[in-house]
Amino acid sequence: MAEVHLWSGLRSLADGQEVVAVEGKTVGQLLDGLVKAHPGLEPAIRRGVSVAVDGQIVPGNRNHPVDPDSEVFLLQKLAGG
Amino acid sequence: MTRRLHVSTTLNGDAVDFLCDPRETLLDCLRDHLGATGAKEGCGTGDCGACSVTLDGRLVCSCLVLGVEAEGKEIGTIEGMADGETLHPLQRKFIEHAALQCGICTPGILIAAKNLLDRNPDPTETEVRYWLAGNLCRCTGYDKIVRAVMDAASELREAS
Amino acid sequence: MALDGQKTAYTYIGTTPDRPDGLDKVTGRARYGADISLPGMLHGAVVRSPHAHAKILKIDTSKAMALDGVKAVITRADFPDGLEGEDWNLQENCMAGDKALYDGHAVAAVAATSPLIARDAAKLIEVAYEPLPHVTDVDAAMAEGAPVIREGAADFSVPDGLHPNVVRYFDSGRGDLEQGFAEADLVIEKSFTTEAAHQGYIEPQACLGQMGGDGRGELWVTTQGHWFVRRMCAAILGTEATGLRVTPSEIGGGFGGKTTVFIEPLSLALSRKAGGKPVKMGMTRSEVLRATGPTASASMDIKMGMTKDGRITAASGTFRMQGGAFPGAPVDVTTMLAFGNYDIAHVRQVGYDVLANRPKQAAYRAPGAPMAAFATESVLDELCRQLHLDPIDTRLKNAAREGTRATFGPKYGPIGLVETLEAAKAHPNYRQPLGPNQGRGVASGYWMNWGGETSASVAISEDGSITVSIGTPDIGGSRASMALMAAEAFGVPYENVRVNISDTGALGVNEPTHGSRATYASGLATIRAAEDCITKLCKRAADKWEIDAEAVTWEDGCAKPSGPNAGDFPPMPIAEIAAEMGETGGPISGHFEGTPAGFSGSFGTHVVDVEVDPETGRTTILRYLVVQDAGKAIHPAYVEGQFQGGAVQGIGWTLNEEYIYGEDGRLQNAGFLDYRIPVASDLPMIDTVIVEVPNPGHPYGVRGVGETGITPPLPAIANAVREATGKRLCDLPLRPSRVLAAIRGKG
Helix, strand or coil, rough: CCHHHHEEEHHHHHHCCEEEEEECHHHHHHHHHHHHHHHHHHHHHHHHEEEEECEECCCCCCCECCCCEEEEEECCCCCCC | CCCCCCEEECCCCCEEEECCCCCHHHHHHHHHHHCCCCEEECCCCCCCCCCEEECCCCCHHHCCHHHHCCCCCEEEEECCEEEEEECCCCHHHHCCCCCCCCCCCCHHHHHHHHHHHHHHCCHHHHHHHHHHHCCCCCCCCEEEHHHHHHHHHHHHHHHH | CCCCCCCCCCCCCCCCCCCCCCHHHCCCCCCCCCCCCCCCEEEEEEEEECCEEEEEEECCCCHHHHHHCEEEECHHHHHCCCCCHHCCCCHHHHCCCEEECCCEEEEEEECCCEEEHHHHHHHCEEEEECCCCCCCHHHHCCCCCCCCCCCCCCCCCCCCCCCCCCCEEEEEEEEEHHHHCCCCCEEEEEEEEECCCCCCCCCEEEEEEEEEECEEEEEEEEEHHHHHHHHHHHHHCCCCCCHEEECCCCCCCCCCCCCCCCCCCHHHHHHHHHHCCCEEEEHHHHHHHCCCCCCCEEEEEEEEEEECCCCCCEEEEEEEECCCCCCCCCCHHHHHHHHCEEECCCEEEEEEECCCCCCHHHHHCCCHHHHHHHHHHHHHHHHHHCCCCCCHHHHHEEEECCEEEEEEEEEECCCCCCHHHHHHHHHHHHHHCCCCCCEEEEEEEEECCCCEEEEEEEECCCCCCEEEEEECCCCCCCCHHHHHHHHHHCCHHHHHHHEECCCCCCCCCCCCCCCCCCHHHHHHHHHHHHHHHHHHHHHHHHHHCCCHHHEEEEECCEEEECCCCCCCCCEEEEHHHHHHHHHHCCCCCCEEEECCCCCCCCEEEEEEEEEECCCCEEEEEEEEEEEEEEECCCCHHHHHHHHHHHHHHHHHHHCCCCCCCCCCCCCCCCCCCCCCCCCCCCCCCCCEEEEHHHHHHHHEEEEEECCHHHCCHHHHHHHHHHHHCCCCEEEEEHHHHHHHHHHHCCC
């Protein structure tokens, strides 16, 4: 189980939880697991999120590996100029 | 359709002629009728200097000159600045000093800077900055441009 | 996440050779967006709304079509229905549907045999409007009773009870604000505004599009990202992406503003309607300012607490931004980076993305970061002043460093904020004596940088020279950086490498040159593609020597036997392998495709000295210092150029630049005379210090450097003006009238 930290705007969509434990070996599996556990997160995740795994932002890569003890943060989708 | 006018002029030392609508600017004529696209249109109102050329040796924004006004005049553009393969020292110094990033303002700034050095071979930094105040550059912050112009001026003075 | 084998000693990296495109650019040969013509080409022109907000009742194109030389007229009716989300936003922005949403919104377009006929024809298109109430200010747009720009535009995130113009809501933070503020000896709360600033690229949008009735076409365009252009045009036109081949021209500046489309789909639609004749289009400067993306305007409330010895105990910010008539103001990034410089236990950021009757905002250099920095670094400065603390020492005390938990959640890897602060403190500019009416300001800023989808190929020519094909347009000299990285990877001279920006038909998808990603991501891709190529070069040498490929290494541009049993062969240079490749297995090339995830942010610290004229309120920049972490500077002269250019854009935003709307909602200053970007005589030299804290996620340690530099100038200058005048100005720009009013006690 990896622990996924939600930014506070997402917490209301996940029954107020700040940290959600989800099964998954990749970023994609974690996101799918999150939506399964908390369907309210679906529109936010569909709109696009960036995921930070152990401090590294891994945008657009559902296949990025996640260890059980990885620290995972969902961040707002990012783009640059 | 407006009747087109015939204009005979000199471009970088070569006799050329073209037909143009009397409403067309010299910049339009250079770019669309003479194939000289080195002068750029950044504003069309004389504010950015990207279209700078010389007309009988005088520095002008070619977007503020009508094409028909070039009749019988001598136009100098960036395409005529180098001597064959040999770059003008300003052109060389701009490359050496990394004085361009996107490069869109570069032809106009080179024409303006050469016009300055033709008049004043030993300008101060302030004189360079004020002379080039009509040439906008959004990339560089002007630092390296001013350095390149000062360095080219110094080289030209040593050579003369 | 360190990658293996990061280099530390370099032959080519860190040198400053001439850029490969320099000669073309100083001789006028370089071809930009408007510099290409084709036989039989038509010229396009656009009809734009003179109203800030109006119903479009009727468009009569008959008089225009009757004009000699007019070949096609298009309106929204020529585009497919049924688009959703951002595709719909883009289509609606490129060509208005039922309503014109801002002054300058396109409502029709025409193609004719000359630019003058196209312009005349545009004037003959008659549009009947029913003007509607409008709103252009962010606070007014979310107030009760404000005209609704579009019903139902809000997404899931917006809490109940807010005005329908609020379309996205952001809320992030941690800790206990109440406890944090209770721990402070001084709490300061202030409100700030920043106006919209335009990217101000000197080259207006321009393109030459051609499309047949079969949806196949070509587009020559000035853009930061031609795959983005392809995808957006295909979506807007309802065609298949690969049917369109997009070739990027040289680009005359972008700064984020050329990551999207405006006239490009119009040129293709006109071409299709005109039987496939190519259509050239270019914007005037007035069109650029009225109808392409400036950045968002912002209204912000900041509260920060500090102990007497300079420790930040808590911080909170509310950020309201309008990004025009569509969702997308970068308030998401604003809330993320607002307090990102510091280690703060108790923090909260709230953001509102608000619609208003202005053009759809586009990314502008570190989108969202400069506004936030203006507000937060101004409050931090005020705390330092009132507590008599040195602004650099105080920042050092609170600075984020490796292992600090960022205010947005994750822990930072190796970062260079502390190093930039120390270098700024040690610089002579920080000790220059100041005269009357002069002041010094300090501020730090951050941009997190970007990786993004990236493809690159490297191919060996018959003579052993090397072609690198990348997909990120070169705005500021990145071809030189790619060539240096390829030279380093292969161990061959810089001059033996040619870097091309490929069209959309020649590589896999590439994100634009945005997010400060080109040198990082295309650089990493170039190095990885070179390594792929080197493996193949080594194999050819091994085959010739009849030894195992594993027993061959690559050094200084040559294959060499390695290990005790490899045999004794003289090094085989790349030229020798290349000369024989036709008989040893054919072409040799290397590739990389991926989304590099090892990017890492760049911090900067700026120190500025100003003099404020007490008679006129005019602010003059006396000295300016940029210190920034580049990770590793590949071509230091162009790194300095990014620092200087970013700083000067920030100076313009702070002192001069603003969107001025009249009571009628029309833009009052749609030209470079009145939208005044900095000119050479406004400025001193811009001093730079490159700090290098290597990014472990790049083979050579590169961080992006392009964007950070625009973030610190806004607060740094405001902080300097505070010292020079004793007045804290909280609204940008610091135009002379505003500063004078503050000096005279009216501000």
